[in-house]
Amino acid sequence: MDYKIYILKVFLFLIYLFFGILNNLYAKDLISGYHFSEPSTQMIQDDEFLNPGFIWVEHGKALWEKKENVSDLSCNSCHGKVSNMKGVAIKFPKVNKSENFINLEQQINICREKEMKARKFEPESKNLLALSVLLYYQSKGLKQNIEINEDNKKWFDIGEELYFKKIGQMGLSCNQCHDDRVGNNLRAEKVSQGHINGFPSYLLRWSKIASVHRRIQFCNEQARAIPFKIFSKEYNALQLYLTWRGKGLEIETPAVRK
Ligand code: HEC
Ligand code: HEC
Structure with a gap:
């Protein structure tokens, strides 16, 4: 009797391990950019009176x-x-x-x-x-939950391709920073997962709100790549891809960043 329970426990533990490994392989935890900001910046975001x-x-x-x-x-x-x-x-x-x-x-x-x-x-x-x-x-606290369907699939594919495409003088793609270098310091900033759940966001460096498209332009400029235009199909495709990639993250608009 006892050894059956023992075997059952071992078996359950193995299942637990198996799914744990699967989870680590496939479902990277989603972390909002908020958690990569300095505490002083987070404090500004959290306080409705301080948050510009x-x-x-x-x-x-x-x-x-x-x-x-x-x-x-x-x-x-x-x-x-x-x-x-x-x-x-x-x-x-x-x-x-x-x-x-x-x-x-x-x-x-x-x-x-x-x-x-x-x-x-x-x-x-x-x-x-x-x-x-x-x-x-108005959607603050709701989770990003965009659906990919036959209407937007074409744009989703373009967005995904752009996300992984190496561009500019340095030949850098989005994922090389926002997947591979997450948590590393880059010019006194911690590289985040590059989510857009806080957008449009307030950028302290510019003392103004920036749209998703403007933020991507800025990343392009910093990687010495030629940016697309605001409202371009390319940036909308990237925006769609980023929204899907952050599925499950809560909307935090207006977020505050450096
Ligand atoms: C050379 C590294 C680098 C590359 C390449 C890069 N970024 Fe960024 N990105 C940064 C840094 C640094 C920041 C500011 C810190 C942070 O929020 O990650 C940032 C911020 C962002 C943010 C804002 C995140 C937030 O929470 O406010 C988004 C969105 C973003 N990047 C998207 C992109 C996209 C899309 C691409 C590809 C077109 C891209 N980035 C390419 C370094 C990079
Ligand atoms: C005369 C009526 C009218 C006025 C005024 C108007 N809208 Fe609209 N709006 C519509 C109609 C009709 C639609 C749906 C059209 C469509 O799907 O393309 C719509 C759609 C929208 C949607 C998308 C809704 C959804 O469920 O997808 C948003 C967001 C929106 N309007 C914002 C605004 C804002 C902001 C203003 C003021 C600057 C505004 N609208 C003024 C009639 C109006």
Whole structure:
């Protein structure tokens, strides 16, 4: 009797070991960029009064209610309270009804132009990023959970390819830093896993909010590679791939980084 229990225990232990090894091989733990930041930076992010990203949230709220001259419409006129937008931002980048592959900032501009008869906001402009931060903030605490399906598969594949592609004078790919050098120091910064669950994020070095596309441009520039344009299909493809790669991480917008 006893030895049967013993064998059962050994057997269970082996199963436990087996899955432990499998887990280590295939499911690298996802770690938010937050955990690679210095404590002083984390403290700024955690405190709503210190976190400068909340100035953008407030500005976004004002814009949400602002009526445009020609149409006399605000975002609120059609979409109602901004809290209705919970869970919306995390569905981007996506292929929309007109079969365009767009991110959230582009959707905002489409609504401005088509629905409100107003001018598009410039890429990286304060107004555009404020609305984007506001909308991602509505999904704070929700997990990234993007679905890859027949609509976006093509873009996902392009994004994956770009993530592993060696580029620039130094021949560096994203994964060489954000998978292979995680935790190493690079110019007084700790290399993180390169997730985007805190975006748009406040960058202390620039005293402003940066979009995902702007952040990737910055990584390209630092690796001496020629960057793509903000709103390019290439960056949307990378953004899609990064969103999928961070599946399960909670939205932290507005995050604060160095
Ligand atoms: C030479 C190394 C290097 C390469 C190559 C590189 N990055 Fe980065 N990246 C960094 C460093 C350093 C930071 C700032 C510290 C951190 O957050 O990892 C950063 C930050 C980021 C962040 C912000 C993470 C956060 O939590 O705020 C994202 C997203 C990102 N990189 C994506 C990319 C993508 C996509 C590529 C490929 C196109 C790329 N990086 C290529 C070094 C690199
Ligand atoms: C006249 C009505 C109207 C106004 C005003 C308007 N929108 Fe829209 N919005 C729409 C419609 C209709 C859709 C769906 C269209 C589509 O799927 O392409 C939409 C879609 C969206 C979506 C995506 C929703 C989803 O579930 O995928 C976002 C985000 C959004 N709008 C943000 C805004 C913002 C921000 C403003 C203000 C700058 C705004 N909209 C102003 C009508 C409007």
